[in-house]
Amino acid sequence: MSKGTILVVGSNATQLEAKSGGTITIGQFLNETAVPLMAIEAAxxxxxxxTPTGDKPHVDKDSDALLYFANDDAARTRARDFFNNAPAMNAVRSLRSVIDEGLDRYAGVFFPGGHAPVVDVMQDPDAGEVLRHFHAHNKPTAAICHGPMGILAALDKAREFRAALIAGDQAKARDLAKGWPYAGYRMTVFSRGEEEFAEDNVFKAKLFFNMPDALEAAGGKVITTAENFTSHVVVDRELITAQNPMSDHELAANFIAALDKRA
Structure with missing residues (x-):
């Protein structure tokens, strides 16, 4: 018998705007999705x-790499098989339909990473409604890497906030962020240094904004490690955030502990 049901807020985005023009192909990160969810099921x-559209997320092709699984090919294969074949991964719902059925049944909510949430989830009104429910009921809310950008959807003017970030108007972004439920919370996200590495070595293109600046503009107290790509998790009240792909197991352990404590 299940101990409870977790809502997973995935992304449908596959393209991210580049500051230099054009777009960058993105998706949901394999380990940041599969590793916590496999641990949640095992617990x-x-x-x-x-997802916003009700379609299954795409995997970021760059995330299907041994580097994110401690060079363990068996672990990568398990994650790949889980993402592709697990029944719950293929019974995808729209956020709207989940909300309409009622959110009270869910014990917690999880936002996987990959750059994809930076495009759609962070400005999706249904994701915002989900977040406001979980915040009001003090239910565990977990997010990893770029997943914490999803919690910006709880802003009253999330779309305008994102547009201000793209325009480079930090003052306008801060003004639009007034009343954010997570203002003052300690949190983490993919760091400035980690994003610069991705821009220089993976994308070969610059993004319009980095993630710590965005969360800080909204009122978050962002804490990242001095050394890039080391596991780091921050817990503040019901919010559990993890910095990067290497934080997948630590994020899962903290999320499960919070779920068990509440249960």
């Missing part, structure tokens, strides 16, 4: 995957 919970 006795089940989950429902929902």
């Amino acid at each position: 006795g919970y089940d989950f429902v995957l929902a």
Whole structure:
């Protein structure tokens, strides 16, 4: 018998705007999705995957790499098989349909990473409604790497906030962020240094904004490690955030502990 059901807020985005022009192909990160969800199932919970459109997220091709699985090919294969074949990963719902059925049944909510949430989830009104429910009921809310950008959807003017970031208007972004439920929370996200590495070595292109600046403009107290790509998790009240792909196991352990404590 399940100990409870977790809502997973995935992304449908596959292209991210580049400051230099054009777009960058993105998606959901394999390990940041599969590793926490496999741990959640092993701990006795089940989950429902929902996205803005109701379609299954795409895997970021760059995330299907041994580097994110401690060079363990068997672990990568398990994650790949889980993402592709697990029943819950293929019974995808729209966020709207989940909201309409009622959010009270969910014990917690999880936002996987990859750059994809920076495009759609962070400005999605249904994701914002989900977040406001979980915040109001003090239910565990977990996010990893770029997943914490999803919690910006709880802003009253999330779309305008994102547009201000793209325009480079930090003052306007801060003004639009007034009343954000997570203002004053300690949190982490993919760091400035880690983003610069991705821009220089993976994308070969610059982004319009980095993630710590965005969360700080909204009122978050962002804490990142001095050394890039080391596991780092920050817990503040119901919010559990993890900095990068190497934080997948630590994020899962903290999320499960919070779920068990509440249960």
